[in-house]
Amino acid sequence: AQRVTQPEKLLSVFKGAPVELKCNYSYSGSPELFWYVQYSRQRLQLLLRHISRESIKGFTADLNKGETSFHLKKPFAQEEDSAMYYCAPVIQGAQKLVFGQGTRLTINP
Amino acid sequence: NAGVTQTPKFQVLKTGQSMTLQCAQDMNHEYMSWYRQDPGMGLRLIHYSVGAGITDQGEVPNGYNVSRSTTEDFPLRLLSAAPSQTSVYFCASSLSYSSRNEKLFFGSGTQLSVL
Secondary structure, eight states: OOEEEOOOSEEEEETTSOEEEOOEEEOSSOOEEEEEEEOTTSOOEEEEEGGGTOOBTTBEEEEETTTTEEEEEESSOOGGGOEEEEEEEEOTTOSOOOOOOOEEEEEEO | OOOEEEEOSEEEEOTTOOEEEEEEESSOOSEEEEEEEETTTEEEEEEEEEETTEEEEOSSOTTEEEOOSSSSBOOEEESSOOGGGOEEEEEEEESOSSOTTOOOEEOOOEEEEEO
């Protein structure tokens, strides 16, 4: 069965510390991988996608096909990074877009 | 473009009442979907549509109906509301479901309480 797991429901780090939000997936084939973010009182929005190899707001995500993981990382957390983060794998032609359970990240001053 | 518009933003229902959550997009998106967001459960897919006249069930479809008579609109109907349906509901759309690179655009959400 296709599954995506974000093992940490809550994650709290101090400002300036590194942060890593974990995402593990179990999919047949090679999914495209996305991270979405929901800031307080804002809509869910795309943060970054693997295919773009981009760094958004200092975040990067490394795809590890061997470990089937797509962890989100930032070397120095900022208070404005506090938000809910969702990992979402997408399979070519898949009609169901399923998200992980989400990780609520809190950055302490 | 207004993007994805959801109404209402807040709703309180009594057990057994029915209602429809509205979702409209003006981006000519092929794919539309409904999710519910619950603490500890994340986002769960309720129903989705890959085009006008085509709908299918997601992870948690029970108690909900949808229809897609036009490309723009994708209403979600609660047939007989139950307290377990208290949640925040999000509508989302994307240009095409067949491309792996398409991102989802989300509505602002509807906070529903069933008493």
